[in-house]
Every structure is written in C-alpha cells, then in structure tokens.
Amino acid sequence: MTEFQERLNELLEENNLSRLKLANSIGITSTTINDYFNKNYYPKIDIAIKMAKFFNCSLDYLFGLTEERNNANLNNQEFLYNFNLLLNKNKLSISKAMKNLQMSEYNYYRWKKGMFPKTNNLVDIAKYFGTSIDFLVGNKMNENK
DSSP: OOHHHHHHHHHHHHTTOOHHHHHHHHTOOHHHHHHHHHSOOOOOHHHHHHHHHHHTOOHHHHTTSOSOOOOOOOOGGGHHHHHHHHHHHTTOOHHHHHHHTTOOHHHHHHHHTTOOOOHHHHHHHHHHHTBOHHHHTTOTTOSBO
C-alpha cells in the first residue's frame, strides 16, 4: 500500500466511514475511491483538496509526508508563484528543474496558462525541493518541512 492509501484508510477507519460514504460526501463515485486503492491512483488535486477539507487535515498529512494533521488553508492559485520562488531560491532554471524532476518543460507552460499540476507531480516537486505540498498550493505555514 502507498502512504496515501494507508493514510486514507486510517482516516476512513477513524471516522467510521465507508468508501461509498466518503465518495458521496465529496462528490465522486465509489469506483473512483476504489481505484485509489486498487490501481494506485492519486486523486486529482481538486479531489485531494476536498478530501483534506473533509478530514480537516493538510495535504501533506493525507499523502503521508508529515505526521502533523494541521488543517491547511488550501489554495491552488499560488502554486506557480511558489514554484518560481523555489526555482529562484535554489538558483535553478525552469529547464534544469524540470529535467531534474523528470518532467517536460511543457508542464511548466501549462501551469503558467492556469493549469494545475497533477497530484503525483506535486508530491515529486515537494520532495525535490524539500518543502510541503501545502506550501506549494498557497498555505504559507512553513516553506520547509
């Protein structure tokens, strides 16, 4: 089981919820929830944010990157700003960072046009820069873990 699957399972058990009840509560199908467990899928970021809000926890907690459950003020509007801040802080070009992250530069230009990264990309970016997903999406509790 991935850390995400383990954490989601723990949250369901703690709250005495079925996968179906969670799915209905956040507006997705039970098949989608089951896919997170059976096919090792990460949820899309908007769904992950709904889950974090539903369970009153941070994205980092949900994805197993921290043991602290801090409820984050989740905001996906600041991702590009924070990503660029990390590039500048680490003196990295977009090309170099994207190559190190094993992502196409095209992703960066999609983000620049308003698209939001996929959840697995956010996890990879957070790990690469040693920061939190919550910081990347606008929660400025702490830039570093």
